Amino acid sequence: MNYTLQPDELVSDGIKRIIDTKVQRGIEHIDSDTDTHETVHEVRKRCKEIRAAVRLVRPVLPTYKRENVHYRDAARRISAIRDAHAAIETFDNHLEPAIEARDALDDATLSDIRTTLVTRRDTIAAEQNVERRLSEVRADLVDGRKRVSDLPIATEGFDSVAGGLRKSYKRARNRMQEAYDDPEFEHFHEWRKRIKYHRYHCRLLRRVWVGPIKSRRTELKELSDIIGYENDLAEFAIVMNEEELFTPEIREILNEISTAKRSEYHRQGRPLGERLFAEHPDQLVTRIGAYWEATHEYDPDP
Structure with a gap:
């Protein structure tokens, strides 16, 4: 797998290979x-x-x-466009089925809701000039790729990944507790990122132990x-209410269903x-x- 460190390569070589491969795939997506x-x-x-990969x-x-x-900012260039499309997916996959199950709105109203969401997405994509944004992201990827071969990874072996692994796991663990202690959107959103x-x-x-x-x-x-x-439903509700999409009556129904689904x-x-x-x-x-030691030191055919 191209997104996996291999037992027969140095960690520094593997991370560089993985980043280079993913940059190339990003460029190919844009050019397709x-x-x-x-x-x-x-x-x-x-x-x-x-x-x-960098965080590891x-x-x-x-x-x-x-x-x-660098890569955070590259992705942010197109985040608003992605979020607008995600609102349609959230409606299609979560809200509309729940509305139909409750018989809360008629088919014509459901169609109007979706039309509003599609129009909103297309307007945002046009205002932000999605093609230009993707061109800018492509330039970011090309620029970042120039530095990949020279990434100064200072240590090899498990020591090179132990600290990053610990930090990502610890943050996910801590964010879970925060989310359930105070179940606001921001806390669950942060937890999801860490997961x-x-x-x-x-x-x-x-590859340290494939099965487990x-x-x-x-x-x-x-x-x-x-x-x-949960995050998608929360973001849908925030956008719907802040931008006053739909009538107050429809927003009330969508808020009620969104809240119930989020609790679920x-x-x-x-x-x-x-x-x-x-x-x-620890x-x-x-x-x-x-697992790493067993694979790298003792496994004759990892």
Whole structure:
């Protein structure tokens, strides 16, 4: 897998290979004839994957801040366009089915809601000039790629990834507690980001023990999706209310359903999160380190 550190390569070589590959994929997405909004989504994912790779070696990469900010800012160029499209997906996948199940609105009203969301997305894409934005992101990717071969990763072996792994896991663990102590949108949004970084790090480290790490990644993906749905519903409600989309009566119905669905996702995420983040960060790092040593020192055919 191209997003996995291999046992027979130095960590520095692997991280550089992975970043270079993801930059190239981002450029290919932009240069392809794929649907514009799918391109925006895929390019932002590539930037997140690159940032996760950089974060894994953060303590031993002196230029970490520069690289992280570079790809963060590249993705931000198209974030408003992506968010506008995500609002349509949230309506299609979560709100509309719930509305139909309750028979809360008629088909014509549902069609009008979706039309409003599509018009809003297309207006934002036109105002921001999505093609120009993607061209700017492409230039960012090309510029970042020039530095990949010279990334000054200072240490090899498990020591080079232990600190980044610990930080991503610890932050996800702490953000979970904050989210359930004070279930505001910002807290769950922050938790989701940290879950995804930890999931990416497990993907990067999957070869230390493929079976158990794959199982963990699967559960992290499920948790990330659950909290992601919660985030999407919260953002939909914020936009709908701030921009006064739809009539007050329709907003009231959508707010009620959104709140109920968010509570449902809160409940679904809690037991999964408690299991995935049960270990103290030091324990998790020690365990993954033991897997690393077994694979690199003793496995004749990793």
